[in-house]
Amino acid sequence: MEIALILLVLAVVFIMRTFKIVPQQHAWVVERLGRFDRTLTPGLKLVVPFVDRVAYKHSLKEVPLDVPSQVCITRDNTQLQVDGIIYFQVTDPMRASYGSSNYVVAITQLAQTTLRSVIGKMELDRTFEERDAINSAVVSALDEAAANWGVKVLRYEIKDLTPPAEILRAMQAQITAEREKRALIAASEGRKQEQINIATGEREASIARSEGERQAEINQAQGQAAAIIAVSEASAQAIRQIAEALQAPGGAQAVQLQVAEKAVAAFSQLAQKNNAMIVPANLSEVSGLIGSAMTLLQTPRGGSAATGDRP
The missing domain is CATH 3.30.479.30 (Band 7 domain)
Structure with missing residues (x-):
């Protein structure tokens, strides 16, 4: 019984020393009688008990x-x-x-x-x-x-x-100075761009105002020219109408009547608008104008002055 037990133990030890299971991503180095023999790869491997020995075990992982x-x-x-x-x-x-x-x-x-x-x-x-x-x-x-x-x-x-701490403080001061420098440069660039924008805006506004003034002057000149042309055309038309009226029967007498009326009206206005009475130098001229006007009024339309005796 004891011999069987000893044989069983020896068999178990023999099996354990004979069969080796190598894990994945591992490599075992086998020495035979103290000398490198081979490398066992992952899986079930066999070695010779008491002759082969697993000397090193390496992991192939990173x-x-x-x-x-x-x-x-x-x-x-x-x-x-x-x-x-x-x-x-x-x-x-x-x-x-x-x-x-x-x-x-x-x-x-x-x-x-x-x-x-x-x-x-x-x-x-x-x-x-x-x-x-x-x-x-x-x-x-x-x-x-x-x-x-x-x-x-x-x-x-x-x-x-x-x-070192001193170097860190110096580097921090340098970084702070550099950032402040960049901030100042950015601010100056902003002010510069602002001035450029203001100047550009003022220039464009000045150009727009001058263009507007020029166009307004052109429009005003064109309006005045058109008005002068219209007045001249109206005057010419009036003159033509007056000329035609003079050629018509009784036209000359009508013009003379209108002139006499305007003269009388002018003398009456001068007398009313001044403190002193204005008297014409030659009163016979006024009476002559009035007489002419009365004569024209008594003259029938389209005919000559009446030649009959006055009543």
Whole structure:
């Protein structure tokens, strides 16, 4: 009974040491009698008990690795506190097992030294502007060295760049001054544009007023010309009508009567509008005008003056 139990235990141990189940995205390195033999891929695998040994187990997933914060000195002798993160992946399990005693520590140390070297070639202002260039330089250097360790460095990212407090205050003052400068420039540009707009508006308004005045003068001149033409045409028409009336029978007597009436009316108006009585120098002229007017009134229309005896 005891022998059967021992044999059962030995069988279980033998089975456990013979059959290996490798998880997905993992690789196990097998040594046979202390020497590298093969790499086990995911799935159920067989090994020789007590002869083969799984020496290393590697994950083939992408691994993020924090790089400890460190002080870097820029080209203009300014200290920067820098920390970052590396993303890498094991691509060759055999090299990762035997290329370095600890590839994680090796990558971390190399990342720190490379970062100090890259930042030391830049001035302070450029370190904030060219993070992508810094990341690319670090990745290039790490990837070249990590190829012997069976590791592929995928990318490096700077998490934080922290200058000393004095530098931060100076940078803040510089930024404030720059913003105030831009604000003043923007305000002056606005005032300049405002003056330009006002001048342009005044010029256009002046041009519009002058055009309006010119057009008004043209219209007024045209109106006066039209009025003069109309008056002249009316005068000419009146003169033609008077001429025609003079040619008609009794026309001359009618004109003489009208002239006499206007003369009498003018003398009467002069006498009424002044304090002193205005007397014509030759009274016979007035009586002559009146007599002519009476003679015209007694003259029949269309005929000559009456020749009969007065009553």
